Amino acid sequence: GNSVTQMEGPVTLSEEAFLTINCTYTATGYPSLFWYVQYPGEGLQLLLKATKADDKGSNKGFEATYRKETTSFHLEKGSVQVSDSAVYFCALTFTDKLIFGTGTRLQVFP
């Protein structure tokens, strides 16, 4: 079936370190792919998305490239900040709904 697999957290980094959060997917057809971010006690905010193979989504210094050959959509940021500490969710479209991964917690320390 259609599913999303994310690396388990927490991911712990020092400020200004490079970030990668892995996301791979299984899907029929050609889904759109998303990264959402959730700050403590809040709802989810769209971080970036890509709707077709080789598309790169980017926002606030975060990037992810839709790789059909490896069925991946890894999230990267060159230099993280303490304010990036949150839970990050990878998701894909399936018919009329989104299917989410289990989320990866990122903790950034000064």
Place this chain on the structure above:
Amino acid sequence: DGGITQSPKYLFRKEGQNVTLSCEQNLNHDAMYWYRQDPGQGLRLIYYSQIVNDFQKGDIAEGYSVSREKKESFPLTVTSAQKNPTAFYLCASSMGQVRSGNTIYFGEGSWLTVV
């Protein structure tokens, strides 16, 4: 401001009681969704609605009910039949079908605790 408003933010319910969570959006979106989030887990879809007066079950609809009488409103009732209702509930909406590339936007969520 445009957005999705969920209320209440925190709700306590006694076992055996039904409770209704409100979700209102002023984005003029056609589609609305309810997700449940348990600690350390991803989001699971409860119900969704593509259009007024129509809705479909998601992956975990048992023990829940919804209505979509108005475009801007999609209330969720957690019934006494829901065996483990304590969770964080998220309402969301999108302009159209996500299969067409539309983005889903989320409200701030409602915490439900059964005491």
